[in-house]
Amino acid sequence: MKQYLFFDLDGTVTDSKTGIIRSVQHALAHFNVSRADEDLLYFIGPPLRDSFGKIFDGDTAKAELAVKKYREYYTVTGIFENALYDGIADLLAALRGAGRVVSLATSKPEPFALRILEHFGIAGLFDHVAGAELTGPRNSKSSVLRHACGLCDVDDMQQCLMVGDRKYDVLGAHAVGMSCAGVLYGYGSRRELEEAGAECLCDDVPSLRRMLLA
Structure with missing residues (x-):
C-alpha cells in the first residue's frame, strides 16, 4: 500500500x-x-x-x-486526438477518496499535459502535475519524478510507486529509488517491462485498480 x-x-x-x-x-x-x-x-x-x-x-x-x-x-x-482509458478516471477518484496522494509524472511537456487533463475534465483528480520543460534540463522520466517528489514533499521513497507502460517509466522510477507497476494495456510489451524490472504487471485498468486498492 x-x-x-x-x-x-x-x-x-x-x-x-x-x-x-x-x-x-x-x-x-x-x-x-x-x-x-x-x-x-x-x-x-x-x-x-x-x-x-x-x-x-x-x-x-x-x-x-x-x-x-x-x-x-x-x-x-x-x-x-486522444482518449481516456475506460475506468481510469474512476480509479483516480477512488485513490483520492482513499487518501492517497496522486500525481501525474510525464515526459510530455507540462503545459501540454495540463491541457490534456483539463480537456478530459480530470485535472482535479491529481494532487500535482509534473511534466517535462519545453526548454530546459527537466525532460527525462527520472528528472520529472524528482520534481514530482519535491511537489509532494516525499521523505520516504519506499512509500512511492510509479505506474507506467514503458521501460522508461520503470528505469526512471528505479533511478530515484521507487518501485514501478507496469501496465500492459499501453504501448510497452510484457517483455519490455519485465526486462526493465517492473515490480508487478497489470493486464488492464480493473487489475490495476485491484492492485492499488487491495
Missing part, C-alpha cells in the same frame, strides 16, 4: 497513439522522410528529441527542427 502514486500519461491514463503518430508524420514530411505508422510507436514514451535523433543519426539541428514541426500539428490538433 503506497501512499504516493505517480501516473504516466501516454499509454497509462490516455490512449494517445493517433495524435502522436500523426504529429510525427507531419514533422517527417517536412524532411521528405517516410515511415510506416507502426515503425513510429517508439515515439510514445521517451523525449521527442531522443526519438527524432534516432531517425536523423544524432543530428541535433534536424532533431530540434523536427520537434518544432511536430508541435505545429500537435499543439493544435494532435493533442486532442
Whole structure:
C-alpha cells in the first residue's frame, strides 16, 4: 500500500497513439522522410528529441527542427486526438477518496499535459502535475519524478510507486529509488517491462485498480 502514486500519461491514463503518430508524420514530411505508422510507436514514451535523433543519426539541428514541426500539428490538433482509458478516471477518484496522494509524472511537456487533463475534465483528480520543460534540463522520466517528489514533499521513497507502460517509466522510477507497476494495456510489451524490472504487471485498468486498492 503506497501512499504516493505517480501516473504516466501516454499509454497509462490516455490512449494517445493517433495524435502522436500523426504529429510525427507531419514533422517527417517536412524532411521528405517516410515511415510506416507502426515503425513510429517508439515515439510514445521517451523525449521527442531522443526519438527524432534516432531517425536523423544524432543530428541535433534536424532533431530540434523536427520537434518544432511536430508541435505545429500537435499543439493544435494532435493533442486532442486522444482518449481516456475506460475506468481510469474512476480509479483516480477512488485513490483520492482513499487518501492517497496522486500525481501525474510525464515526459510530455507540462503545459501540454495540463491541457490534456483539463480537456478530459480530470485535472482535479491529481494532487500535482509534473511534466517535462519545453526548454530546459527537466525532460527525462527520472528528472520529472524528482520534481514530482519535491511537489509532494516525499521523505520516504519506499512509500512511492510509479505506474507506467514503458521501460522508461520503470528505469526512471528505479533511478530515484521507487518501485514501478507496469501496465500492459499501453504501448510497452510484457517483455519490455519485465526486462526493465517492473515490480508487478497489470493486464488492464480493473487489475490495476485491484492492485492499488487491495
